[in-house]
Structure formats: structure tokens, C-alpha cells
Amino acid sequence: MVCLTELQQKFGSQIVESHFRDNRRIDVPASTLLPLLTSLKTDYGFSMLVDLTAVDWLEYDGATDRFSVIYLLLNMDSGERLAVRVPVNLPEAVLPSVYGLWRGADWMEREVWDMFGISFSGHPDLRRILMPEEFDAFPLRKDYPLKGRGERHNFPVITRSGS
């Protein structure tokens, strides 16, 4: 088990812990994210990044930040799970990339960039992954409508005589 006070001594007291059912989460500010994750990997044995995702809090009552990025970690030896949540705000939605720690973060970070527009500094190849390159919105943001803005129909029509 990772001891919270130990982490607070190392990375400042802004680290907050919470529980829900069997999930254990710690909230950290963006400034200490990378040293904290590095330490979790090397010192505490969280060798696997299970998932990396984000949430847009735009329509959530009482939310203070625009986005959260969530790192779900797993200790392969003890089976312990830990979620690390970090708030991100516009217009400077940038976080350090964890590609150097876990190579599995490569596509996950690209997906978060594609869907939410949160960029990761230090990522070797941060391009759109799911949407076409020329797409200019971030679909999973709450201010993007479910049915899109007409991009899905913006194609030429092929007729019989034209083919």
C-alpha cells in the first residue's frame, strides 16, 4: 500500500486522498504530476498504466476545473490499484507526457488529445488518432454536439453516370 503521508512529505500537502467502493484515488496538482508518477513507478512498483483518460466537467454542478486527466495505475506484483487525478484548465491545457515511463501511454495520450484537446508536452508524435487530420473540433468536449456540426455529410455524391 502506498502511504499517503509519505507522498505528502515528498510532493507537498496538496495531495488529497479519497475512496469510493474499492477505488482509491489521489488528487494532485499538475506541477507535481510527473515526479509523483515517476516515484510511483520506480519506488512503489506501479509498473503498469492501465488507462489514461480525461473528463470534461463543463456541465457538472459544482465543478471547479474544466478537465481532469485520470491515470489508472496497477502494481503487477501486489495487484494494488491507484487512480491519480489531475486538474487541467483552458486555455493552457498542457500536461507532461508519461511516454517515457510507460510506452503504453503513447496512443492513450494521442486519444485524449484527439478527443479533448489536452496536449502532452514531450510526447514524440502527438497527432490525431481517431478523427481525420483536418477535423477541427474536439468531439468529447461537452460543448460539442452529439450529432456533430455537419462534418459527417461533407462529402461529394457519386452518381451512376459519374462512376
Add this chain to the structure above:
Amino acid sequence: MAVGLPENIFITKLDAAANWARSNSLWPMPFATACCGIELMATAASRHDLARFGAEVMRFSPRQCDLLIVAGRVVMKMLPVLQRIWLQMPEPKWCISMGACACSGGVFDTYAVVQGIDRFIPVDMYVPGCPPRPEQLLQAVMDMQAKVRRTGTVMGREFAIRDMPAGPAPFDSDERYRIEDTRLVQLGGFSAAATSAGRGATQG
């Protein structure tokens, strides 16, 4: 018959002979993108065995095929590929739209999914279902054969009659109304050019 014919010769219309040959040698090009592709596989596999109906020669090269089976949803990134494959197929060619997603977008009324391939390419046969059972696809292939026999001509005149894709215009009135809703335009990101470019020069 008044005129005596030698043995092994019979008289027919050229159209009928060509249709008979074409309908019994449909070569499907399976454009399988999603779940329907698995049912398409099931149709060709052990239990349902599409070979019984003379359309089992699946070729994955569009140049060799005359029946395009679009199985599964087609999304923004995939539609140009589909159009290109349709253009690469030699005439005469037909298209079966398999499953709710290919016909109309199905349950996926979202930003990325094309709401029916018949908005962009000509479709001859629709197969409903999500996904359709293999029996339905078998029936569709048989219906397709019947349609070729019934309506086909050697010169392909039947294609000229229905030139435009049968589906709604890409930016039909509902879609346009929704997009031009002031709230959406205010949020930015959408350009008015996109609406007019959709129909393009083919506006009939």
C-alpha cells in the same frame, strides 16, 4: 416454331442471355467494416453456405467484383475509401447495403457516422437488421439475382434511369436546420462553406 433449328441452338433476346449469365455469376466484394461483417462471414461459412446460391466467389479486389456488399457502419474517415472502391469496380455493378448502419446510420446517430451510404453512392438493395441474420442476406442475394434478371440490359440502360443515389440529400432540411441552429454556430468551429460543399456540382 416455323423455322427449323439445328440441335443445340435456341433463340432468345440478347438482354435475357446476358442477364442470365450475370445474375448467376455475381462476385461479391465484401466491404465489411463492423458487426455485419461477422454475419457476412457466417453467411459464407459452414452452416449457411452462400455457395448454394452461386455468389460465394468473394474477391477482395474491387477490380474483379460486380457486387459490393457494404456490411457495417461507414464513418467519416472510411467514406472516401468506400467511394473509391465503388469507382474502381467495373460495370455492370450493383450494391447491397447490409444492416441498419449502412442503410441509415442505425443506432449511431453521432458526429462521426455517415447516416446512410445511399446519400453518397447508389444502392440497389437494402437489408434491414442489426445485424441481419444470414438468412436475410441469402434472401437479399437471391433478390439481387432476380432483379438483375428482371431489369438488366446489355448496355446498362437501367442504370441511366435512376442516376442519383436514392437516399436523402446529405444536407437535407432537418440536418440543415439543426446545424444552422444559432446556438451551434455561436460555439464556432462550423463553417457555412461545409453545407454548400456537400451537394457540390451534383445538385440535381
Add this chain to the structure above:
Amino acid sequence: MTDGRVPAGVSDGLLVWPLSMPLTPVDTLETASAEREYVWTLNFGPQHPATHTTLRLVLTLDGEKVLNAVPYIGYLHSGFEKLGEHLDFNQYVTIVDRMNYLSPLANEIAWHHTVEKLLGIELTPRCKYLRTILAELMRMHDHLLNLGTTALDLGGFTAFLYFFQQREHIYDIVELASGQRFHTSYTRVGGVLFDVNTDWINRVRKFIREFPKVYDEVDRLLTKNRIFVDRTKGIGYLSREEVINFSAVGPVARASGVERDLRRDEPYLAYADLDFDVICSRGGDCYARYLVRMQELLESLKIIEQAVENIPGGPVNIGVESDMVLPSKPSVYRSIEGLIQHFEVIMPNRGYDVPREQIYAATESPNGELGFYIVGNAETRAYRARTRPPSLIHFSMFPHMIRNHQLSDVVAVLGSINIIAAELDR
């Protein structure tokens, strides 16, 4: 035969081989030859039979050798996660079905597993056993198609036909339970759509009896088949450290010696009561992944057999007093209380209490750890429904696995990691 290795026959002097080229160490060759003129680029997909669905690879080739592979995905991105924010917990089942379409029920079980954890629901014992049986049937369903198409891509058509016949039997079983053959939408919050009857149990028993015969036949066809072994052994190797660093789980990780199976390590449903082994291999190559999947078929059969024989009686849904499950149809049609309760659950402005919390929970799907991250917002639909897709993680390893292999190995590696495009792109 891969480049960089001395071809057979050189040592015994029977074959004259231009020794200057292939003996260059592979690592130095890679960077140097990328600039050479004869290196060419091949586009593979997005419409190609061996991709099964819609993947695209841009391969850099030196002759037949793959120097680099760049995957492009998103050719089936249909906005699943956005839809999850607009449909309620029961409606979204129809969408998760279509995610990994080789094993639709496994997705449903994973989704409702997470939802029920968010809501704090404890299932009835019968439901747990029923879902376990279905989850294992789906594992077999997935592995059967994967093994069959892998063999098909490598030139063995027979195994595909044999295994597809067994899949049709599973389709029949699932259809008997849910009324739908493919996308069943069978699970509900707190239970399933209908209970199963004795006929269904007998049908499963019949399947358990008949499956091993076909399994043996395919085992004889493939496992020691010279061509199949040659094309899969030593291909697409992954070490244990690489697998962990790339976040992979499931059969792909177990074939590289990672002993992790959520069914055993974080038991859910009825797995804690059942006896089964976690299949692992140290091989790490395509052949090891094939062997792991083949063995898992038998383990799944073992689990199904135990669960079917020990399935408890009692209700399959949790009690209606929880206000979260739909009442039975007779009570809806014949009593006013049932009707009111039905509307309370169905109407979008009524619903039940959902905590304003976030949760991650995962199940062991046929392809690996399939998890959902749900944010609840005091309404019966998710505020955010993130899927952790095993296929995305497996495919991100692909460039690493295929480097310095032959072009024909692309198909073997793609088959062995079982990419489902709808789950990959969502």
C-alpha cells in the same frame, strides 16, 4: 526465415549465398537502410481481408522485410463514448454490444458490472452464475473465431469451418436465452432480461458434450501442423517487461509469462466458487498466443460445466423494492403498483439515486481487461463513460512486434493479437 539469420544450408556448404547482405546486424541495418533508394512503402488496408475489419498500416519494406510499420486507426470511430453520455445505463447496453462484436455479451457484462459497482448493487446468486456461464461462452465465441481466422489467413480453411460450426451452436444457445442471435442486449441493471429454463441448461450441456470432439479435430489439424508452426513460432515476440510496459493484459500478456487474470486476482461474479486454471506460457510469440487461446477454450468449458451443474435457483433479478430493476411483465400488466414502478424506472425525469462519484471497474473479457470508467451525476445516465479497450493497447504494440519480420508475418501477428476494430476505435 528472418533476415540477419544465416539461412539453412549455408553451414553445410550446399547453398551459395551472397554473404555480404543478410549478415549485417539487424539493428544497424534499420537506420541505415531507411535512407536507401530500394526501400519502398506499402499501404496495407483499410480495406483488406486480413485486417478483418478496418485497419490501415503503412509499411516500410526492404524487399520482403518490414523495417517499420505505422498504424493509422479511426476508420471505425463511431462516437461510442459520446453516445454513452446521452443514453441511460440500460439503453447503453445496446451500444456496448457493438463494441467487441466477437463477444457481445462479455461487453454487456463488463458494462453492467461497473454500473452495479457504482450503484452498490449485489447480484443474486443465480444471476451471478448465469452471467458467468454467458461470459465464458463468449470467451469461447471470441477465441473460436480468432483461432479460425488466424488459421484461415495462414492458409488453413478447414479449421475455420469447423470452428464456425461450433460458433453457430453458441449463437443458438444465446438466442434461446435472449431472443437475439448476435447483439443480445441481455443484461440489465441488477439482473438480466429473462431467466433461462431447463431447455437452455440442457442445450448448454449438449454443447459441453459435443465440443471436445471438434476441439480435438482442430487440435490435430493445427497444433503440430508444420506450415502453421513454421509461420507462427518465433514470430512477433514480446517479453514480459515489454508487455507490462505496453499495458497489455489478457491472453496476449499471459502468453508472455504475465500471470494475471482478473477472474482469479479480483474475482467477480461466481468465479471465486469455481475451479479453473490460469493459462500462461513463456513463449511470447504467435504460437504461444495460439496455444494459450486453445487451452483457454478447455478451461472455459470446465468453468461452464461447473457453473451449469451448480446453478442456484431463486430469482435472477434483485428485488423490485430497490427501485432499480424493471418489475416482471405480469405485474406491470396486472397491477397498478407494477405499472407505476415500471414508469419510475423508464421515465427519464424519474429514475433512481445515482451517486455523484467516479468509478473504475474491469472484467476479464476474452481479449483482456475490459474496464469502464464511469462518472455518475445523480441521473440514470453516465456523465462520462470511458472504455478501456484492450484492442487499442494490443494494436499499439504492433509496430514493435512486426519490426524486422517478413511481410507475410504481418498477417500472422495481426491474427494473434485479435484486433477488433470497433473496440479499437469505438
